[in-house]
Every structure is written in C-alpha cells, then in structure tokens.
Amino acid sequence: MTKLTEIPQPAPASDDAALPSLPEPAFTDARHHIKIYQGDCLDILAAIPAEKVDLIFADPPYFLSNDGITCHAGRMVSVNKGQWDRSRGPEENHKFILNWLAACQRVLKPNGSLWVSGTAHVIHSVGFAMQQLGFKLLNDISWVKPNPPPNLSCRYFTHATETIIWAAKNKKSRHTFHYKLMKEHAGGKQMKSVWTLPPPERAEKRFGKHPTQKPVALLERILLASSNAKDLVLDPFMGSGTTAIAALRLRRSFCGIEISAQFIAMALRRIGSELVAVFMAAAWLQIDLDLRADPVDRSGLQARKAQWSLPASSPSRLVHRELKFFFVGADERAVVFSVVADSMEDAWRSFRRSSRSHLAIFSVIKTETEIYLAC
Numbered sequence: 001m002t003k004l005t006e007i008p009q010p011a012p013a014s015d016d017a018a019l020p021s022l023p024e025p026a027f028t029d030a031r032h033h034i035k036i037y038q039g040d041c042l043d044i045l046a047a048i049p050a051e052k053v054d055l056i057f058a059d060p061p062y063f064l065s066n067d068g069i070t071c072h073a074g075r076m077v078s079v080n081k082g083q084w085d086r087s088r089g090p091e092e093n094h095k096f097i098l099n100w101l102a103a104c105q106r107v108l109k110p111n112g113s114l115w116v117s118g119t120a121h122v123i124h125s126v127g128f129a130m131q132q133l134g135f136k137l138l139n140d141i142s143w144v145k146p147n148p149p150p151n152l153s154c155r156y157f158t159h160a161t162e163t164i165i166w167a168a169k170n171k172k173s174r175h176t177f178h179y180k181l182m183k184e185h186a187g188g189k190q191m192k193s194v195w196t197l198p199p200p201e202r203a204e205k206r207f208g209k210h211p212t213q214k215p216v217a218l219l220e221r222i223l224l225a226s227s228n229a230k231d232l233v234l235d236p237f238m239g240s241g242t243t244a245i246a247a248l249r250l251r252r253s254f255c256g257i258e259i260s261a262q263f264i265a266m267a268l269r270r271i272g273s274e275l276v277a278v279f280m281a282a283a284w285l286q287i288d289l290d291l292r293a294d295p296v297d298r299s300g301l302q303a304r305k306a307q308w309s310l311p312a313s314s315p316s317r318l319v320h321r322e323l324k325f326f327f328v329g330a331d332e333r334a335v336v337f338s339v340v341a342d343s344m345e346d347a348w349r350s351f352r353r354s355s356r357s358h359l360a361i362f363s364v365i366k367t368e369t370e371i372y373l374a375c
Helices: 013-018 041-047 090-107 123-133 179-185 216-226 242-249 261-275 301-308 344-353
Strands: 027-029 034-038 053-058 069-072 075-078 108-118 136-144 161-168 194-196 232-235 253-258 316-329 335-340 361-374
Touching: 027 261, 034 242, 034 261, 041 090, 041 253, 053 090, 053 216, 090 108, 090 123, 108 123, 108 216, 123 136, 123 161, 179 216, 216 242, 232 242, 242 253, 242 261, 253 261, 261 361, 316 344, 335 344, 344 361
Parallel strands: 034 253, 053 108, 053 232, 136 194, 232 253
Antiparallel strands: 027 034, 069 075, 108 161, 136 161, 316 335, 316 361
C-alpha cells in the first residue's frame, strides 16, 4: 500500500501566484454561474486557487471494468465502462485516490465538505486516504436501490447499495448541515444515514446514458443538506452532469471537470433542457351541430359522455402539419427568432438571412403541430 511519506501535501493557500493557468472552459454561463472544463481533474484542480470551493461531490472510477458481466434492463451485458474504469492494481489505485483527494482538499474552503460515492471496490481505499490526509469523517451514507439488477453468477448477494462518505476538510472545520431541513424531509424525525432512492428516472437519461449516472434526487439531497444558495459546488468527475443539474435547480454556482468530450456533450444537452423553458398553451373546442338534451338528472352523465366520445378506432385524416423552429439567444435567454420551415436546415437558412443573424444562438426548439379530422 502507498507509504505515508508518499501522501501528497496540499500547497499553501498563499502560493496561488505559482499556479498553472486554467484552460478556457468547454462551456460557461455567467448568468447561471456554470463553468465546465474538459481535461484531467488533477490538472484542472491544480490550477484552481486554494480555498475557493464550498462543497465537492465526487463519483470517481470504481475500477470495475474487469471483462466480467452484469445485468442491465433484463439483459446480460459487459461490466466494461471504458479505459478510465480499468484497475491499475491496489497500490496505483490508492495513489490515484490520494492525489485527487489531496487536490480537492486544497481547493475546499476551511469549512467546506466533500462527498464521495463508491462501492466496496473503491470506497474503503477512499476512506483510508481521507484519514491519511486529515479529513474529518462525518457520515457514511448507505444509498439503497429499491430494484437493483440481479446477480447473474448466483455466487454473491445482489449488490443493492452504494456508500457515500461525507467528510469535512479537516478536524477544525465547522461544516454546514441543515439539520432542521433534513428533519422536515424525513417526516419530522431525524434523517438516518440509510437513504432509499430509486436510480435515475427515464427522463434523466433522454439525452444519453452514462454507465454510472446518479439520480438528481440524490444530489439534490446532498446539496440541500450541506450547502447554501450561491455556494460554489465542484464535481471533479462530472460525467453526464447530474451535479450541475442539482446545483442549477437549487441556485448554487457550479464548476465541473470531465475528461470525455462525449459526456460533456451529454451534460450540456441536459443543462440546456433546464435553462430553456417552453411554455405551451392549447385551447380545445368541440363543436357539434347535433344538439343534445341536458336533463337535470345527472345520474347517467358518465354513460352519456362515453356514448358521445369519438371511438379510439375511428378513422381520421391529416389535414394540416406544421413545423416551427424557435431560436433561443445565448446572451439573451429568450426566443430571438422563429420561423415555420420544412426542416432544421431550412430554419437555419432563414435565420442566417434574417436581421437577427448576428446573434449567438444557445439552442433551437422545434415544435410540431398536426391537425386531424374524423372521416
């Protein structure tokens, strides 16, 4: 195991002038205080000034990719997630954990705290490294998954939990904890360290799937429990951006680090869906020329309604179809241009010919309207 003499020593807080410069962020939104950097977390963390971050949530590699099998959606699939999840051996794995934990400890404010998620494959090394670095261990949370995938080998208990360690920066830290709020969420009783939360909902994966994606509900609880509005939240292994979504919803500032361009793109699609709100109102009017009696006796109303309703199998024909595209500005978060067009390409051509073509566009929303008449 890594020797104590090899424990990384955090740089003093006054040594920020010697820090490497931060690269240009892959994405930034000054209005909502979001910055995302692409690169190795050790390189990016080394360039962040000391004692700037209020809370860190980290979901590091679990080193599970060993060419084995698991069950996903009722199917046998490989456990391999990518080269980033390959074990380098216990000594090298622990050294990596020590390095990124020390880097996180340096950027935490004196009263800041850190949450780290993991399974038995990595969490014990994380806990030992935290003790080596002088973190103050606060809680170990057992996240219980109500409907875990079965164990296909039938040689082990079904893996139904993950452990999340909550730690303060050091023994002197006066960490944030909203005890009363958590008690309210627990129905008036002290919240326990066993949390039963479902995995990410289907809607959380509509922009793509990350192999270790966490549910937004889990991150919302963590942020509500141990941070305040406007606090800076950092995620050094951002993945699909769940921490960013929770921070955005709860009015926290966010800084994310992710090495994969694919996962950054996925996170940006999710963030974009949160930033762009579409309000749609529809008025529906049924006109019938055959007048019907409306007796005072309402006892048979439901039966009559069923009789009046158009059967689901009734034939109908499409009489109108329209695609409309709404361009949302990057600087001005509003619809700056809209057009009816046959395709996204035609919509962009219309935008470039318009008087608003000089504006930077954050996203394009497409709506589709179809009108059918019963035959």
